[in-house]
Amino acid sequence: MSLYFDAVNILTEPSSGGSFKSRIYSARNLRATPPQIYALIIEASKWDRVLAEVIEHADILSLERKLNPLLALLLVHDHLISKKGIAAPATHPLRQAVERHKVRLKAEFTKARVRRGCATVEQLKTALLREKREADGGSNFIYPRWVRINNIRSTFEDQLSTTFSSYKRVDTIAELAPDDDDRNSRKLLYMDPNIPDLVAVPFGADFTSSPAYKNGEIILQDKASCFPAYLLLGDRGPQDAWEGDLVDGCAAPGNKTTHMASLLAKQQKGRNSKKQIFSMDASKVRSKTLQKMVSLAGADPTVTVLQGQDFLALDPMDDQFENVSGLLLDPSCSGSGIVGRDDVPQLTLPAAKASQPSKSRGKKRKRRADDEDEAEKQQPKAATTGVSDASPSDENDIPAGAVDNERLTKLSNLQARIVEHAMKFSNATHVTYSTCSIHLIENEAVVARLLASEVAQQRGWRLLRRDEQPEGLQKWKHRGVRCDRDAETGMESEESAVVASLSDEDLEACLRCWSGDAEGLGGFFVAGFVRDPQRNTIEEAEPLHEVDEDNSEDGWEGFSE
Numbered sequence: 001m002s003l004y005f006d007a008v009n010i011l012t013e014p015s016s017g018g019s020f021k022s023r024i025y026s027a028r029n030l031r032a033t034p035p036q037i038y039a040l041i042i043e044a045s046k047w048d049r050v051l052a053e054v055i056e057h058a059d060i061l062s063l064e065r066k067l068n069p070l071l072a073l074l075l076v077h078d079h080l081i082s083k084k085g086i087a088a089p090a091t092h093p094l095r096q097a098v099e100r101h102k103v104r105l106k107a108e109f110t111k112a113r114v115r116r117g118c119a120t121v122e123q124l125k126t127a128l129l130r131e132k133r134e135a136d137g138g139s140n141f142i143y144p145r146w147v148r149i150n151n152i153r154s155t156f157e158d159q160l161s162t163t164f165s166s167y168k169r170v171d172t173i174a175e176l177a178p179d180d181d182d183r184n185s186r187k188l189l190y191m192d193p194n195i196p197d198l199v200a201v202p203f204g205a206d207f208t209s210s211p212a213y214k215n216g217e218i219i220l221q222d223k224a225s226c227f228p229a230y231l232l233l234g235d236r237g238p239q240d241a242w243e244g245d246l247v248d249g250c251a252a253p254g255n256k257t258t259h260m261a262s263l264l265a266k267q268q269k270g271r272n273s274k275k276q277i278f279s280m281d282a283s284k285v286r287s288k289t290l291q292k293m294v295s296l297a298g299a300d301p302t303v304t305v306l307q308g309q310d311f312l313a314l315d316p317m318d319d320q321f322e323n324v325s326g327l328l329l330d331p332s333c334s335g336s337g338i339v340g341r342d343d344v345p346q347l348t349l350p351a352a353k354a355s356q357p358s359k360s361r362g363k364k365r366k367r368r369a370d371d372e373d374e375a376e377k378q379q380p381k382a383a384t385t386g387v388s389d390a391s392p393s394d395e396n397d398i399p400a401g402a403v404d405n406e407r408l409t410k411l412s413n414l415q416a417r418i419v420e421h422a423m424k425f426s427n428a429t430h431v432t433y434s435t436c437s438i439h440l441i442e443n444e445a446v447v448a449r450l451l452a453s454e455v456a457q458q459r460g461w462r463l464l465r466r467d468e469q470p471e472g473l474q475k476w477k478h479r480g481v482r483c484d485r486d487a488e489t490g491m492e493s494e495e496s497a498v499v500a501s502l503s504d505e506d507l508e509a510c511l512r513c514w515s516g517d518a519e520g521l522g523g524f525f526v527a528g529f530v531r532d533p534q535r536n537t538i539e540e541a542e543p544l545h546e547v548d549e550d551n552s553e554d555g556w557e558g559f560s561e
Contacts, residue, residue, distance in 0.1 A: 001087075001088040001092055001094055001095070002031035002032050003031075003032040003036055003037065003040060003087050004040075004071060004074045004075060004087075004088075004094070005031075005071075006027075006030050006031060006032045006037050007032075007037050007040050007041050007074055008070050008071055008074070010023070010024055010027065010037060010041065011041065011070060011345075011347070012070070020038075020345075021038055024037050024038050025038075035208075036087075040074060040077070040078070041074075041345060042345065043077065043081070043082075044073060044074055044077040044345075044347065045345035045347055046125065046128065046129070046204075047077055047081055047125070047128060048073060048345075048347045048348040048349070049128055049131055049132070049348050050109070050112045050113075050124065050128060051073050051076055051077055051080070051350070052073065052348045052349055052350040052351075053108070053112050053350075054076065054080070054105055054108040054109050054112055055069075055072050055073065055076055055105075055350035056350045056351055057108045057111070058101055058104045058105050058108050060072065060076075060097075060098070060101050060104075060105070061350060063101070064097040064098075064101075066093060066094055066097050067094070067097055067098075069349040069350050069351070070347070070349055071094070072098070072350060073347065073349060073350060075094065075095070075097075075098045076098060076105060079098050079099065079102065079105065080105060080106070080109050086098065086099070112124075142173055142174060142176055142177045142203075142518075142520050143203055143520055143521075144173060144176045144190065144200035144201060144202060144203055144520050145200065145201050145202065145203050145204075145205050145207075145220065146192075146198060146199075146200050146220070146221060146222050146223045146226075147198070147199050147200070147201065147207065147218050147219070147220060147221075148195075148197060148198050148218065148219045148220075148221045148226060148259065148262070149197040149198075149199075149217070149218055149262075150216055150217055150218060150219050150258065150262050150297050150298070151197065151262040151263070151265045151266040152216075152258075152261060152262055152265045152297055152298040152299055153215060153216050153217045153297070153298045154212070154217035154218070156196075156197045158217075159212065159217065159218060162212065163207075163210060163212040163217070163218060164189050164199065164201075166187055167187050167188060167189035167201065168187060168188055168189065169188075169189050169190075169191065170188050170189065170190050171190075172190070173190060173200065173518060173519065173520045174518065175188060175190070176188055176190060176200060176201065176202045176203075176520075177202075186201075186202050186204060186205055188201060188202055189201055192223060193472065193475065194223075194472040194473060194475060194476055195223060195226045195227070195230055195472055196230070196235070196266075196472065197262070197266075198221075198223060198226055200223070200520065207220065216296040216297045216298055219255065219258060219259075219297065221255045221259065222521065222522070223519075223520070223521055224436070224513045224521045224522060224524035224526075225255055225256065225259075225524075226259055227434065227473065227511060227513075227524065227526045228256055228328050228330060228432045228434045228526050229256050229259040229260045229263060229328060229432075230259075230263065230470055230472065230473065231432050231464070231469060231470065231473055231511070231526055231528045232246075232260070232326050232328055232430055232432045232528065233260060233263040233264065233267070233326070234469075234470040235470045235471055235472075236267050237267060238267060238268065238269055241264075241267040241268060241273075242264060242267060242275065242325075242326065243325060244275070244323050244324060244325025244326065244427065244429075245275055245276045245277070245278065245321070245323045245324045245325065245326075246260055246264075246275070246276070246277045246278070246324065246325075246326045246327070246328070247277070247278045247279075247280075247311075247321070247324050247326070247327040247328070247422070247425075248260065248277060248278070248279040248280070248327075248328045249280060249311035249314075249327060249328070249329050249331075249418065249422065250281070250311065250329055250330045250331045250332070250418070251279040251280055251281050251290050251305075252281035252283065252286035252287060252289055252290045253286065253289045253290060253293055254279070254289065254290040254292075254293030254294055254297075255293070256328055256330060257277060257279040257290070257293070257294060257299070257303055258293055258294060258297040258299050258303075260277055260328065261277060261294075261297065261299035261302045261303055262297070262299075264277075264302060265302075273302070275302065276302065276303075276304055276323075277299075277302055277303045277304070278303075278304050278306060278320075278321070278324070279294065279303050279304070279305050279306070280305070280306040280307075280309035280310075280311060280314075281307075281308075281309070282308060282309065282310040282311070283308065284307055284308040287305060287306075287307035287308055287309075288307070290305055290307075291305045291307065311329075311418060311421065311422075312417070312418065312421055314421075316421070316424040316425040316426060316428075317426060321425060321426075322426065322427065323427060324425050324427060324428060325427055325428060325429050325430065326428070326429070326430040326431070326432075327422040327425065327428060327430070327431045327432075328431075328432050328434075329418055329419055329422055329431065329432065329433050329434070330433075330434045330435070331414065331415050331418045331435070332411065332414065332415075333411055333415065333435035333436055333437040333442050334407070334408060334411060334435075334437045334439060334442060335436055335437065336436075336437045336438045336439055336523060337435075337436045337437050337438045337513070337515060337522045337523020337524050337525075338436055338522050338523070408439060408441050408442065409441070411442055412441045412442050412445060412446055412449075415433070415435070415442060415446050416446050416449050416450060416453070419431060419433050419446070419450050419529075420450065420453050420455050420456075423450075423453075423455045423456060423459060423461055423529070423531075424455055428531070429530060429531055429532075430464075430528065430529070430530055431461075431528070431529040431530075432526060432527070432528045432529075433446070433447070433450075433526065433527050433528075433529070434524065434525060434526040434527075435524070435525050436522065436523060436524050436525075437523065437525060438514070438515075438523035438525075439484060440481070440483070440484035440495045440496065440499060441484070441495045442525070443480075443510070443512075443525040443527075444480050444481065444482070444495075444499045444502060444507070444510060444525075445495045445498045445499055447463070447480075447502065447506070447510060447527050448498050448499050448501050448502050449498065450529070451463070451501075451502075451506070452501065456529075459531050460531045460532045461529050461530070461531045462529065462530060462531070463505075463506050463509035463510070463527060463528065463529060463530075464509055464527075464528035464529065464530045465505060465508070465509050466479075466505075466508045466509055468530075469509075469528070473511060476511055478511065478512040478513060478514060478519075479507055479508050479509075479510055479511065479512060480502070480506070480507035480508070480509070480510030480511075480512060480527075481507070481512065482496055482499050482500070482502075482507065483496055484496070509527060509528070510525065510526075510527045511525070511526045511527070512524070512525055513525075
């Protein structure tokens with residue numbers, strides 16, 4: 001029963017920032033596992049409209065004083081929808097509070113299905129998705145489930161003939177939208193034209209129980225998150241495979257690190273390679289997730305995880321990094337580009353009768369560690385959430401909160417400092433910089449500052465032009481901008497002045513993604529820097545610019561992907 005109490009606490013406690021999933025995975029004092037809680041909430045949110053009707057018409061809230069609207073919705077979901085039923089002993093009072101009305105609940109559920117003209121439960125689910133789209137204003141934005149094939153453990157062809165053998169190919173993202181007339185709409189496959197070995201399926205598709213997912217043959221990774229590694233390593237083959245070692249300086253939870261390892265494996269085509277990827281995160285907790293992801297992907301022979309290592313504390317002249325030629329950096333950012341799919345679901349709850357007495361809490365009793373049932377009869381205290389942990393599928397999950405000018409300035413200063421540090425590695429020739437932000441100050445303005453920096457001027461760093469980018473990314477049409485689309489920052493004129501130093505060719509070198517368009521992505525930015533290795537080197541690792549300690553991100557505890 002703790003599963004349902006934990007879910008209620010997660011949904012009702014104040015937001016501490018970050019994506020919804022990361023908040024669950026980083027919550028403290030949970031008794032149920034984060035995946036169970038997340039799955040329950042997400043699945044219940046798909047059925048909430050009909051469940052609210054069922055509960056209201058069955059009138060169980062006025063009959064069962066132990067239940068409140070949210071708890072009732074979660075319990076009734078598992079009673080009616082989940083194959084395993086309510087996750088509690090048959091004798092538990094709350095399970096009995098639902099199941100003693102099972103005949104009435106089932107009857108009302110059937111009535112709700114018939115009212116919508118649905119012959120099956122699957123048709124009802126499709127109808128509910130349509131209702132939600134209409135309630136959201138009929139938005140045509142489609143956010144699919146992106147799946148990357150891991151070349152270390154499998155091949156694109158193998159996955160097409162196994163995992164996706166029953167899927168029907170489609171030519172556009174729009175075709176992945178739920179179709180009321182297509183009962184097999186969840187078995188659609190879109191092959192991405194920009195990123196190799198990447199496909200998209202309808203958002204509701206679940207691979208977590210598939211052998212390919214469990215064996216690390218496929219990895220759930222957003223398309224935009226695949227841009228940095230592909231921009232860095234490109235379409236190289238055995239004849240022109242990447243030379244030198246690599247660094248992922250802001251690595252957890254590990255999707256970009258494992259993508260680099262996958263691209264290297266494809267270039268080498270099974271040949272023994274001594275190239276290394278140094279992957280790190282300043283948080284020891286997130287580093288454990290990073291190591292887990294690397295091991296699952298079969299990348300241990302290639303990736304060295306430096307647990308709890310702050311990238312800015314690395315010495316670029318250390319002999320360990322002498323052969324590093326490429327660095328991938330995806331530092332902490334405002335997260336303004338993260339789409340609403342990970343926001344807290346806004347559940348439609350059943351209405352309690354106005355005459356219903358307030359729920360009596362009774363006298364609180366001191367908990368005993370071995371008295372779990374008695375503790376669960378009372379509502380537990382809200383779990384305390386943090387932001388230092390990450391789940392294996394998070395992307396750029398950092399404290400979001402209210403974005404103001406001061407915080408954006410601190411973030412951009414930190415971002416520029418990180419990339420300048422990367423430019424000092426003695427044999428570095430390629431650096432990619434990315435954010436999941438839409439703000440000019442964190443993107444084009446940082447690029448302009450970096451090009452004008454002393455280290456870039458001394459060592460000959462410039463942007464990787466569009467015609468030099470991998471073929472798939474050359475075709476990407478969304479490029480850098482001169483004006484911030486988000487006027488709420490109030491910084492448009494100031495940052496536009498900084499960006500004015502960028503040429504049209506520079507802006508063409510920057511890649512943008514925008515949430516809410518036909519591409520099915522969230523907001524994202526990436527730029528690649530290259531240099532002539534014959535240019536001057538920096539002999540000292542000290543910062544070339546004075547850095548105001550007050551401009552570092554408050555409470556910053558490392559990087560997250």
